Amino acid sequence: MSTSHSEAIEALLSTGGSASSLFLEGAIRHVDVGIHEHEQGSLQRVMFDIHVVVDDSRPSNDSIDQVLDYEYLVYSLDRVVAMNRPSLLETLVTRLMDEVIAPAEVLAASVSVSKLDVTMMTPDWAAP
Numbered sequence: 001m002s003t004s005h006s007e008a009i010e011a012l013l014s015t016g017g018s019a020s021s022l023f024l025e026g027a028i029r030h031v032d033v034g035i036h037e038h039e040q041g042s043l044q045r046v047m048f049d050i051h052v053v054v055d056d057s058r059p060s061n062d063s064i065d066q067v068l069d070y071e072y073l074v075y076s077l078d079r080v081v082a083m084n085r086p087s088l089l090e091t092l093v094t095r096l097m098d099e100v101i102a103p104a105e106v107l108a109a110s111v112s113v114s115k116l117d118v119t120m121m122t123p124d125w126a127a128p
Contacts, residue, residue, distance in 0.1 A: 018056035019107055024073040025049045028116070029081045033092055045116040046092075048077055052100055053108040068105045076100050089113055
């Protein structure tokens with residue numbers, strides 16, 4: 001069952017908790033990813049949308065060290081993109097999810113990726 005980010009937040013809040021969301025949307029990175037021969041060794045533009053639900057504990061003062069700094073989403077993305085080359089987008093998403101859910105304050109997260117320049121090779125059997 002697939003739910004939207006807003007539905008996931010509603011489900012969390014219905015349990016009596018409070019939460020805030022952090023977003024990194026439309027982040028584009030050049031990534032060497034893909035199973036096809038023509039993709040291997042070629043950087044492709046990939047767009048990332050990362051949504052994180054965090055515990056809404058109130059900071060004791062107005063200081064960045066009292067909250068989860070949303071810049072960690074950018075750092076997490078860049079660390080994952082710099083890792084060894086994945087063949088599958090699903091591997092890339094799993095690695096990124098592992099990074100973004102690591103802080104204790106994170107209650108839930110979603111990651112979506114889109115290849116922006118998909119090139120499809122026509123198989124021999126489909127050629128006119």
